[in-house]
Amino acid sequence: xxxxxxxxxxxxxxxxxxxxxxxxxxxxxxxxxxxxxxxxxxxxxxxxxxxxxxxxxxxxxxxxxxxxxxxxxxxxxxxxxxxxxxxxxxxxxxxxxxxxxxxxxxxxxxxxxxxxxxxxxxxxxxxxxxxxxxxxxxxxxxxxxxxxxxxxxxxxxxxxxxxxxxxxxxxxxxxxxxxxxxxxxxxxxxxxxxxxxxxxxxxxxxxxxxxxxxxxxxxxxxxxxxxxxxxxxxxxxxxxxxxxxxxxxxxxxxxxxxxxxxxxxxxxxxxxxxxxxxxxxxxxxxxxxxxxxxxxxxxxxxxxxxxxxxxxxxxxxxxxxxxxxxxxxxxxxxxxxxxxxxxxxxxxxxxxxxxxxxxxxxxxxxxxxxxxxxxxxxxxxxxxxxxxxxxxxxxxxxxxxxxxxxxxxxxxxxxxxxxxxxxxxxxxxxxxxxxxxxxxxxxxxxxxxxxxxxxxxxxxxxxxxxxxxxxxxxxxxxxxxxxxxxxxxxxxxxxxxxxxxxxxxxxxxxxxxxxxxxxxxxxxxxxxxxxxxxxxxxxxxxxxxxxxxxxxxxxxxxxxxxxxxxxxxxxxxxxxxxxxxxxxxxxxxxxxxxxxxxxxxxxxxxxxxxxxxxxxxxxxxxxxxxxxxxxxxxxxxxxxxxxxxxxxxxxxxxxxxxxxxxxxxxxxxxxxxxxxxxxxxxxxxxxxxx
Amino acid sequence: xxxxxxxxxxxxxxxxxxxxxxxxxxxxxxxxxxxxxxxxxxxxxxxxxxxxxxxxxxxxxxxxxxxxxxxxxxxxxxxxxxxxxxxxxxxxxxxxxxxxxxxxxxxxxxxxxxxxxxxxxxxxxxxxxxxxxxxxxx
Numbered sequence: 001x002x003x004x005x006x007x008x009x010x011x012x013x014x015x016x017x018x019x020x021x022x023x024x025x026x027x028x029x030x031x032x033x034x035x036x037x038x039x040x041x042x043x044x045x046x047x048x049x050x051x052x053x054x055x056x057x058x059x060x061x062x063x064x065x066x067x068x069x070x071x072x073x074x075x076x077x078x079x080x081x082x083x084x085x086x087x088x089x090x091x092x093x094x095x096x097x098x099x100x101x102x103x104x105x106x107x108x109x110x111x112x113x114x115x116x117x118x119x120x121x122x123x124x125x126x127x128x129x130x131x132x133x134x135x136x137x138x139x140x141x142x143x144x145x146x147x148x149x150x151x152x153x154x155x156x157x158x159x160x161x162x163x164x165x166x167x168x169x170x171x172x173x174x175x176x177x178x179x180x181x182x183x184x185x186x187x188x189x190x191x192x193x194x195x196x197x198x199x200x201x202x203x204x205x206x207x208x209x210x211x212x213x214x215x216x217x218x219x220x221x222x223x224x225x226x227x228x229x230x231x232x233x234x235x236x237x238x239x240x241x242x243x244x245x246x247x248x249x250x251x252x253x254x255x256x257x258x259x260x261x262x263x264x265x266x267x268x269x270x271x272x273x274x275x276x277x278x279x280x281x282x283x284x285x286x287x288x289x290x291x292x293x294x295x296x297x298x299x300x301x302x303x304x305x306x307x308x309x310x311x312x313x314x315x316x317x318x319x320x321x322x323x324x325x326x327x328x329x330x331x332x333x334x335x336x337x338x339x340x341x342x343x344x345x346x347x348x349x350x351x352x353x354x355x356x357x358x359x360x361x362x363x364x365x366x367x368x369x370x371x372x373x374x375x376x377x378x379x380x381x382x383x384x385x386x387x388x389x390x391x392x393x394x395x396x397x398x399x400x401x402x403x404x405x406x407x408x409x410x411x412x413x414x415x416x417x418x419x420x421x422x423x424x425x426x427x428x429x430x431x432x433x434x435x436x437x438x439x440x441x442x443x444x445x446x447x448x449x450x451x452x453x454x455x456x457x458x459x460x461x462x463x464x465x466x467x468x469x470x471x472x473x474x475x476x477x478x479x480x481x482x483x484x485x486x487x488x489x490x491x492x493x494x495x496x497x498x499x500x501x502x503x504x505x506x507x508x509x510x511x512x513x514x515x516x517x518x519x520x521x522x523x524x525x526x527x528x529x530x531x532x533x534x535x536x537x538x539x540x541x542x543x544x545x546x547x548x549x550x551x552x553x554x555x556x557x558x559x560x561x562x563x564x565x566x567x568x569x570x571x572x573x574x575x576x577x578x579x580x581x582x583x584x585x586x587x588x589x590x591x592x593x594x595x596x597x598x599x600x601x602x603x604x605x606x607x608x609x610x611x612x613x614x615x616x617x618x619x620x621x622x623x624x625x626x627x628x629x630x631x632x633x634x635x636x637x638x639x640x641x642x643x644x645x646x647x648x649x650x651x652x653x654x655x656x657x658x659x660x661x662x663x664x665x666x667x668x669x670x671x672x673x674x675x676x677x678x679x680x681x682x683x684x685x686x687x688x689x690x
Numbered sequence: 691x692x693x694x695x696x697x698x699x700x701x702x703x704x705x706x707x708x709x710x711x712x713x714x715x716x717x718x719x720x721x722x723x724x725x726x727x728x729x730x731x732x733x734x735x736x737x738x739x740x741x742x743x744x745x746x747x748x749x750x751x752x753x754x755x756x757x758x759x760x761x762x763x764x765x766x767x768x769x770x771x772x773x774x775x776x777x778x779x780x781x782x783x784x785x786x787x788x789x790x791x792x793x794x795x796x797x798x799x800x801x802x803x804x805x806x807x808x809x810x811x812x813x814x815x816x817x818x819x820x821x822x823x824x825x826x827x828x
Contacts, residue, residue: 085695486699528699
């Protein structure tokens with residue numbers, strides 16, 4: 001289709017195929033001989049990174065779909081079973097969930113690169129529009145994917161976003177009913193979202209083929225914005241661009257691996273570890289970070305229909321960019337005014353993202369409106385204006401001239417922008433974290449946990465003591481239904497032998513049946529059984545506990561969090577702090593006060609707790625000194641009980657944590673070595689090109 | 691993509707009590723999702739199985755190889771036809787063994803293939819006698 005290639009295989013079998021379907025020639029002309037501008041910088045590696053991420057998401061997604069059950073009653077548990085039981089299921093899930101964030105991170109950089117260097121200008125308008133289409137498909141896919149685990153945020157995010165379409169006049173409600181498949185978000189919704197979530201990535205792949213085709217017709221843009229004129233301006237795609245892309249990909253993988261192995265829940269929401277409850281909306285509904293700027297725009301406009309139009313408009317307007325910005329000079333490098341406003345625009349986007357995560361009150365609303373105006377003003381007022389009045393600097397004569405002129409100061413601008421972006425990105429994401437966390441209790445004190453940090457391990461003694469505390473104190477009201485007795489004998493856990501786990505299990509009575517008479521019967525537990533719940537259903541649990549439902553504790557340390565505040569949430573990313581849940585749980589267990597402070601009215605039947613949001617908790621003080629006897633000599637104090645049972649519950653929530661961190665270390669060592677080797681290889685390959 | 695931990699845990703060995711099975715009767719239990727026939731054979735069935743010259747069988751195996759010594763009256767076989775997977779019917783067919791209705795394979799009182807398209811004998815699952823009246827399959 002493009003580029004010079006007179007590729008002819010020598011092997012007779014390959015010659016036979018090539019004559020009938022010239023696919024090898026196509027691959028050769030597109031990705032080996034293809035003339036690539038020699039002055040591309042690292043912002044151009046993100047196309048390859050995106051292709052890789054699409055492949056990674058499809059591969060992990062297809063395997064996850066082999067184990068996932070798309071039914072409202074079973075979806076949440078099926079995801080947990082993937083994480084706990086499927087071989088490397090935890091790894092697949094972490095890759096897929098973090099991968100979605102990485103996919104959007106890369107696509108935003110890719111888009112901003114296009115904005116800055118004028119890659120949307122003639123003759124690349126269709127290329128750009130195809131990109132906008134891919135972006136829209138990605139947003140739909142990401143949204144539907146987030147619904148699938150059927151947690152609280154999945155369900156309520158689905159409710160809010162599908163309700164958006166009711167703003168459309170006349171047909172709005174019909175559209176929403178069609179999306180839902182029922183009278184509200186429910187099982188039919190989940191099923192169709194699963195079907196579409198499986199389908200759309202392949203549609204994306206098809207549009208990506210068109211995108212690359214359109215790219216190869218026009219050729220790549222480059223930082224100078226000057227089209228290649230002679231052979232001196234370009235190098236062959238392989239090995240030059242290939243090696244550079246591989247190095248870029250390797251660096252990106254390091255960043256990706258940080259999330260997969262060490263911070264898997266940093267970009268997520270603790271509320272999504274609570275199974276969906278159609279009767280209770282979480283206090284702060286926040287979409288994933290990559291939707292936040294558009295969410296902020298939606299909430300800025302007080303009118304329902306106008307807000308929806310503005311939100312979709314903010315995306316669609318991108319498609320008109322080639323006509324809004326008609327300046328002849330492509331690259332902002334030679335457009336001093338456009339360059340400055342570009343960076344202002346980047347700050348506006350990040351600001352909108354931050355605001356999207358804040359509660360829509362007070363100053364946030366005002367700033368949100370200002371930034372929304374700035375966003376649209378950039379496209380509708382500023383760019384058209386600049387096209388007419390700006391005096392650009394002279395562009396270089398050719399790419400070769402551009403390369404010769406600037407040998408020497410290449411890396412610095414890229415590195416500093418990367419750092420700036422990471423800090424900004426951290427602000428955005430951390431801001432999102434803040435809004436989600438509980439914000440009505442005092443902040444729990446940070447405890448030292450044996451399992452924190454990259455080399456953290458569970459303290460076996462603490463796990464065994466914690467299990468004892470759970471069994472003797474908590475199990476009378478709280479279930480632990482995702483933990484099986486056989487898990488007690490697995491590596492990375494309390495360290496019991498298989499025989500001990502068997503003996504432990506047989507102390508329990510488990511309901512089984514029906515037998516040949518058609519009756520249910522009780523039998524002693526087996527390793528394959530799960531911890532039984534104390535109540536047969538939620539209604540019985542509420543009746544026995546004054547109307548309150550004691551939550552199942554299997555995931556409690558991942559389902560709770562608290563506001564870390566600025567700048568802690570930034571620092572947390574680098575120190576790998578993710579123990580908000582355990583800190584909160586341990587604090588609540590120890591946070592009971594006999595008397596509520598003066599001025600606080602405690603409702604009837606509640607107890608005062610310093611750290612519980614709202615301070616009034618239905619659960620009475622569960623732990624007292626001396627309540628549980630430890631046979632290893634550890635102090636029988638409330639503080640010790642709280643620490644031990646929280647450690648146990650952290651293991652119950654993530655039994656494979658030690659394996660995750662151990663594999664993470666190996667992956668990091670490998671990737672660092674690989675990155676270094678690829679860097680020097682790239683330098684060697686490019687040595688002749690300079 | 692190998693079986694995950696919960697599948698493996700559910701496939702753990704099972705114990706079966708043999709006392710309720712009368713002579714001449716057989717029962718079907720499930721292990722790892724597969725049906726297992728447990729036959730309490732009569733003397734006549736055992737003799738018929740042992741009278742056959744082993745070399746004449748399509749899949750030569752003596753009856754003694756297929757049962758546990760001292761417990762000759764108990765036959766434990768996987769009830770899946772080795773042709774294409776249907777479940778044969780017990781106490782049917784020319785040899786009073788098993789008969790598979792799908793394509794007409796006939797097995798004898800030792801679960802060995804005698805006639806029909808099936809290539810091999812009904813497999814014997816791993817099992818041990820925990821006591822004279824109880825076996826553990828798996």
